[in-house]
Amino acid sequence: MPTPAATFDPATASIAVVTFNRSALLARLLESITLMDPKPGHVVIVDNASSDDTTEVVGSFRERLGTELVYRRLETNTGGSGGFSEGVRIAYELGSQWIWLMDDDVEVISDGLAKMGRWAPRFKSIQGRRYDYDGSEFYWQYRIAERMGIPIPFAPASFDASGFKPMNSGCFEGMFIHRDIVAQIGLPDPRFFIYWDDQLYGWLASRRTPSVIVDEFVLRRTREIKQWDMGVRHMNASSNAYRYYIMRNRAIIKRYYRSLGVYNPVLFGLGTALTFAKELIRLVFVERTLRGTSNLWRGLKDGRAIARDRDWAPMPALVDTPTP
Known part of the structure; x- marks a missing residue:
């Protein structure tokens, strides 16, 4: 309680x-x-x-x-x-x-x-x-x-x-x-x-x-929201913009992980592959189409620029705090 x-x-x-x-x-x-x-x-x-x-x-x-x-x-x-x-x-x-x-x-x-x-x-x-x-x-x-x-x-x-x-x-x-x-x-x-x-x-x-x-x-x-009902779980419909940012923003997560010392390239890469596969399933079973896959590839491509950005830094703390 x-x-x-x-x-x-x-x-x-x-x-x-x-x-x-x-x-x-x-x-x-x-x-x-x-x-x-x-x-x-x-x-x-x-x-x-x-x-x-x-x-x-x-x-x-x-x-x-x-x-x-x-x-x-x-x-x-x-x-x-x-x-x-x-x-x-x-x-x-x-x-x-x-x-x-x-x-x-x-x-x-x-x-x-x-x-x-x-x-x-x-x-x-x-x-x-x-x-x-x-x-x-x-x-x-x-x-x-x-x-x-x-x-x-x-x-x-x-x-x-x-x-x-x-x-x-x-x-x-x-x-x-x-x-x-x-x-x-x-x-x-x-x-x-x-x-x-x-x-x-x-x-x-x-x-x-x-x-x-x-x-x-x-x-x-x-x-x-249009969704595929799988019992307790469900999968919502998406959009081309969502598909793009789902893949592009994996690069931002990667940068945070690297900055905090928790990045594992094999496991994180597997997570990215599973995310891509999930979006393909969402297209087929929720939206009944394969149109939109180009946005997934474009997101991955643009994510590479984020990964290479030497000026990138995580959001700063609002106060000075010790690292956990």
């Missing part, structure tokens, strides 16, 4: 949301925040240069959200990773002790912050559970095979009496992280643009503190 929440103050938490041209989904998320009890001290919305009515939608909630709303509209679309990097930066500079990250295609369960707060005195990197679009339990791959840098698809879904399971990954659809860990590992890396950024960030956090997924349903997904 979690430690009692007497030491957790909801006002010290900020929700950081990234959005792009999905004002209807964002409105649904903001509506759910109006119903939260308790509410966070701040809601930070990072708008990736949306061309729809996102600014007007945000403005319509400013007086009735029930907490301080901070809106930052970027000049260009920096992708999910750039948005979350900016969201974490803003929340950190606001003095937030806890930062709760989420996409715009979820809504918050009304007592979700209280549920997360029950675990806050015990852990500093926490992931809650989510309901899927249809109300079913959403399974997330919370463990990675570290040396290969890929999720473990058969990690157990059930919880024991402790109510939590160790994780070494992360998901920006619900990551709940303490500022002390952000200070040590730095901001999320905006160079990913999309894909792998949250997995790497969660992995970096797990190197600094015990990280857990807890048996608490705190979010509900509000966007239906």
